[in-house]
Amino acid sequence: MSKNDIQVLKGFRDYLPNEQIARRKIIAKISEVFERFGFAPIETPTLEYYELLGGKYGEEGEKLMYTFEDQGGRKVAMRYDLTVPLTRVIANYPELAKPFKRYQIAPVWRAEKPQTGRYREFYQCDVDIVGSTSMAADAEVIATLEAAFKSLEIGEVIVKFNDRRVIDKVLVDLNIDPKDSLNFMRAVDKIEKIGEVEVSKELKKMGFPPKILESYKMIINDECKDFVTEMENLLSGFGVSNFVYDPFLMRGIDYYTGTVFEFILKDKPEFGSIAGGGRYDNLIGKTLGKDTPAVGGSIGLDRLFAALQDAGLISPQTAAEVIVLNLDPKLTAEYLNITTNLRNAGIDCEFYYEPNKLDKQFKYAEGKNIKLAVIFGEEEAKARRVNLKDLEEKKQVTVDMDDLVTEIKSMLW
Amino acid sequence: MSKNDIQVLKGFRDYLPNEQIARRKIIAKISEVFERFGFAPIETPTLEYYELLGGKYGEEGEKLMYTFEDQGGRKVAMRYDLTVPLTRVIANYPELAKPFKRYQIAPVWRAEKPQTGRYREFYQCDVDIVGSTSMAADAEVIATLEAAFKSLEIGEVIVKFNDRRVIDKVLVDLNIDPKDSLNFMRAVDKIEKIGEVEVSKELKKMGFPPKILESYKMIINDECKDFVTEMENLLSGFGVSNFVYDPFLMRGIDYYTGTVFEFILKDKPEFGSIAGGGRYDNLIGKTLGKDTPAVGGSIGLDRLFAALQDAGLISPQTAAEVIVLNLDPKLTAEYLNITTNLRNAGIDCEFYYEPNKLDKQFKYAEGKNIKLAVIFGEEEAKARRVNLKDLEEKKQVTVDMDDLVTEIKSMLW
Numbered sequence: 001m002s003k004n005d006i007q008v009l010k011g012f013r014d015y016l017p018n019e020q021i022a023r024r025k026i027i028a029k030i031s032e033v034f035e036r037f038g039f040a041p042i043e044t045p046t047l048e049y050y051e052l053l054g055g056k057y058g059e060e061g062e063k064l065m066y067t068f069e070d071q072g073g074r075k076v077a078m079r080y081d082l083t084v085p086l087t088r089v090i091a092n093y094p095e096l097a098k099p100f101k102r103y104q105i106a107p108v109w110r111a112e113k114p115q116t117g118r119y120r121e122f123y124q125c126d127v128d129i130v131g132s133t134s135m136a137a138d139a140e141v142i143a144t145l146e147a148a149f150k151s152l153e154i155g156e157v158i159v160k161f162n163d164r165r166v167i168d169k170v171l172v173d174l175n176i177d178p179k180d181s182l183n184f185m186r187a188v189d190k191i192e193k194i195g196e197v198e199v200s201k202e203l204k205k206m207g208f209p210p211k212i213l214e215s216y217k218m219i220i221n222d223e224c225k226d227f228v229t230e231m232e233n234l235l236s237g238f239g240v241s242n243f244v245y246d247p248f249l250m251r252g253i254d255y256y257t258g259t260v261f262e263f264i265l266k267d268k269p270e271f272g273s274i275a276g277g278g279r280y281d282n283l284i285g286k287t288l289g290k291d292t293p294a295v296g297g298s299i300g301l302d303r304l305f306a307a308l309q310d311a312g313l314i315s316p317q318t319a320a321e322v323i324v325l326n327l328d329p330k331l332t333a334e335y336l337n338i339t340t341n342l343r344n345a346g347i348d349c350e351f352y353y354e355p356n357k358l359d360k361q362f363k364y365a366e367g368k369n370i371k372l373a374v375i376f377g378e379e380e381a382k383a384r385r386v387n388l389k390d391l392e393e394k395k396q397v398t399v400d401m402d403d404l405v406t407e408i409k410s411m412l413w
Numbered sequence: 414m415s416k417n418d419i420q421v422l423k424g425f426r427d428y429l430p431n432e433q434i435a436r437r438k439i440i441a442k443i444s445e446v447f448e449r450f451g452f453a454p455i456e457t458p459t460l461e462y463y464e465l466l467g468g469k470y471g472e473e474g475e476k477l478m479y480t481f482e483d484q485g486g487r488k489v490a491m492r493y494d495l496t497v498p499l500t501r502v503i504a505n506y507p508e509l510a511k512p513f514k515r516y517q518i519a520p521v522w523r524a525e526k527p528q529t530g531r532y533r534e535f536y537q538c539d540v541d542i543v544g545s546t547s548m549a550a551d552a553e554v555i556a557t558l559e560a561a562f563k564s565l566e567i568g569e570v571i572v573k574f575n576d577r578r579v580i581d582k583v584l585v586d587l588n589i590d591p592k593d594s595l596n597f598m599r600a601v602d603k604i605e606k607i608g609e610v611e612v613s614k615e616l617k618k619m620g621f622p623p624k625i626l627e628s629y630k631m632i633i634n635d636e637c638k639d640f641v642t643e644m645e646n647l648l649s650g651f652g653v654s655n656f657v658y659d660p661f662l663m664r665g666i667d668y669y670t671g672t673v674f675e676f677i678l679k680d681k682p683e684f685g686s687i688a689g690g691g692r693y694d695n696l697i698g699k700t701l702g703k704d705t706p707a708v709g710g711s712i713g714l715d716r717l718f719a720a721l722q723d724a725g726l727i728s729p730q731t732a733a734e735v736i737v738l739n740l741d742p743k744l745t746a747e748y749l750n751i752t753t754n755l756r757n758a759g760i761d762c763e764f765y766y767e768p769n770k771l772d773k774q775f776k777y778a779e780g781k782n783i784k785l786a787v788i789f790g791e792e793e794a795k796a797r798r799v800n801l802k803d804l805e806e807k808k809q810v811t812v813d814m815d816d817l818v819t820e821i822k823s824m825l826w
Binding site (some may be wrong): 006009010016017020035036037039046050051064069070074076092093100102107134142165200207233234236238239271287289318343346347348349353354 | 436476481482502524556651672726767
């Protein structure tokens with residue numbers, strides 16, 4: 001491999017300007033909504049002691065985690081999710097007032113087998129509320145995520161919800177051994193993908209009683225009533241538009257202890273879950289030594305971005321809105337002056353450094369999706385006038401130098 | 414070490430809400446200025462092939478770089494700066510139009526010996542222009558960084574600049590062997606810290622001719638004239654306020670080939686360089702195989718943040734501006750309704766979940782620097798009125814429920 005053949009690592013990506021500008025806008029909107037709902041940002045390190053992360057994500061997680069020994073001989077691990085580092089923060093800073101509402105939008109790393117839409121470095125957007133058992137907190141997490149989706153104008157989303165405590169109670173009613181309940185839940189979780197018939201077969205093969213799924217459905221509709229009524233009232237109160245109780249929603253992660261939920265796109269359910277979460281009242285206790293209730297949710301930024309791209313909602317982006325072309329190096333002082341005036345007026349603007357052929361300069365500007373070009377040569381300099389070309393609509397106007405900022409603002413905004 | 418003793422790794426930090434809100438505002442302002450100057454964001458991965466980063470940062474860099482073998486047996490390294498990954502991007506995507514103006518604000522990792530103000534994970538804010546030899550590009554990088562500092566209202570900054578080509582020419586005039594020139598530059602770079610007398614002694618000890626520093630000063634003032642005139646014109650044109658030619662500014666990094674520069678705080682020069690950079694026309698060639706001119710600069714976010722803190726410019730931060738207190742659980746639907754109305758009006762707001770004693774609720778709100786509390790009990794519900802308490806000024810007003818949003822907006826904005 002010669003030096004100029006060095007590529008990005010498998011499962012990793014570069015975000016070039018067009019994509020990165022769009023991603024930054026999405027992240028900004030999500031952050032704004034999270035703050036509107038009273039969540040404050042925190043940031044935790046990329047590396048943690050392996051001792052913190054190890055054993056927290058099951059056998060699979062152990063294999064996928066990036067771990068190594070640092071220069072000081074410490075065994076360290078790269079952030080695998082945003083939840084376990086949060087438990088350390090709660091343990092390390094007991095002075096943080098509870099309920100502690102935080103958000104974090106940051107990359108995590110997992111050495112997954114690379115496949116379409118799955119990467120080894122990907123962003124999670126998490127909100128969590130630590131220190132409250134109130135179901136209002138559960139509902140508020142859901143409301144926050146729904147509001148984030150609304151702000152992205154991604155189309156209607158639906159949140160499906162369930163309660164692990166209800167599920168557990170039903171499984172007890174059905175005489176399912178608690179040690180088998182996670183297996184039952186993981187099988188039922190596949191109903192959306194493979195249908196009830198296939199799941200029934202699978203449950204039978206696993207040794208569950210026949211008709212277990214039918215019995216489960218019958219009992220849970222009674223058992224869930226109180227929970228569903230309360231949750232629906234809270235969700236409505238927080239302004240959530242589309243929610244539905246789903247007795248089959250399980251979420252495979254074993255640390256959930258109460259509400260679980262998942263968001264899908266109403267018109268594109270095939271995209272699968274674009275966000276999910278739930279209540280986990282025991283996880284923090286594993287780090288802190290004493291149980292602390294918590295509920296949280298997470299948006300997978302990469303799947304969301306793919307959905308937005310697929311829906312044609314990611315338009316071509318530009319950093320600069322205006323370019324000042326270079327017709328004559330003797331006019332450099334004028335070009336710099338125009339450029340600086342536009343910037344001082346808050347207009348994103350660049351100056352083309354070299355006096356290349358105009359064709360080349362236009363091609364450069366169009367390639368970058370720049371909207372307006374300032375054309376200013378010897379003649380214009382004498383007349384104190386500027387030619388302003390709209391590169392999208394291919395129209396050109398001539399304006400007085402003194403009116404340039406006003407004219408550009410009216411064309412852009 | 415028991416689980417709840419697990420701390421953050423040495424040299425790493427958690428950013429809790431107060432600090433993180435302030436950091437996010439700083440990053441947002443810097444990004445906004447970078448875009449105003451026509452730089453577009455990119456993002457490169459945290460991990461790269463070791464082959465890309467190895468040998469690029471000298472002996473010291475080799476020791477400080479976090480490297481390990483991944484699950485696929487690849488030797489990988491954590492990002493050490495933002496410049497070398499940029500060279501790979503330039504090599505991998507020849508379709509990127511030149512000049513390519515990009516910015517990246519991201520953490521980098523170096524296993525430095527931890528000391529005050531020095532961390533193993535820290536943020537760099539880089540702007541670079543690739544593909545132009547124009548000195549206007551050099552000046553624009555400087556102008557961009559100065560504008561970023563102005564937007565932070567950090568006080569006056571001064572940029573000192575020099576030209577490696579001028580320095581090299583003077584050293585040739587003085588018959589200094591080119592292989593000794595980096596040693597000369599590194600010694601002279603210390604003048605600010607230890608003064609001319611000490612540097613002269615050091616140079617003598619290193620075997621340089623006596624009075625070398627005096628000769629250098631005399632000749633460089635003649636040799637630099639053209640460069641200084643051109644640079645001063647460009648900097649003025651781009652609106653830079655405070656700049657000064659510094660014949661002693663060297664910057665020790667060996668890849669610079671032209672302009673070098675450094676920013677200091679006018680009133681706090683003891684803080685040292687808060688940003689720096691220069692032209693590096695050969696570095697990209699090492700990755701790409703063919704030389705490509707480039708110039709760039711970098712703000713060290715952490716030193717900047719320390720300077721802002723020191724200047725008392727980091728005020729207490731809050732995520733939510735308003736809190737809806739919980740006086741009576743029977744009024745939950747009303748509380749949610751008020752909360753949701755405020756949020757829909759764009760007001761950052763939280764709802765206190767538990768009907769705890771009011772004292773406790775006020776203490777919580779004040780601890781989080783929340784400005785206004787909505788107090789709404791049975792009586793207020795009957796009268797459709799709301800008590801609004803300003804937690805900073807300890808004043809309370811009563812307003813009609815219908816006027817609540819308007820009243821709060823006028824109190825906050």
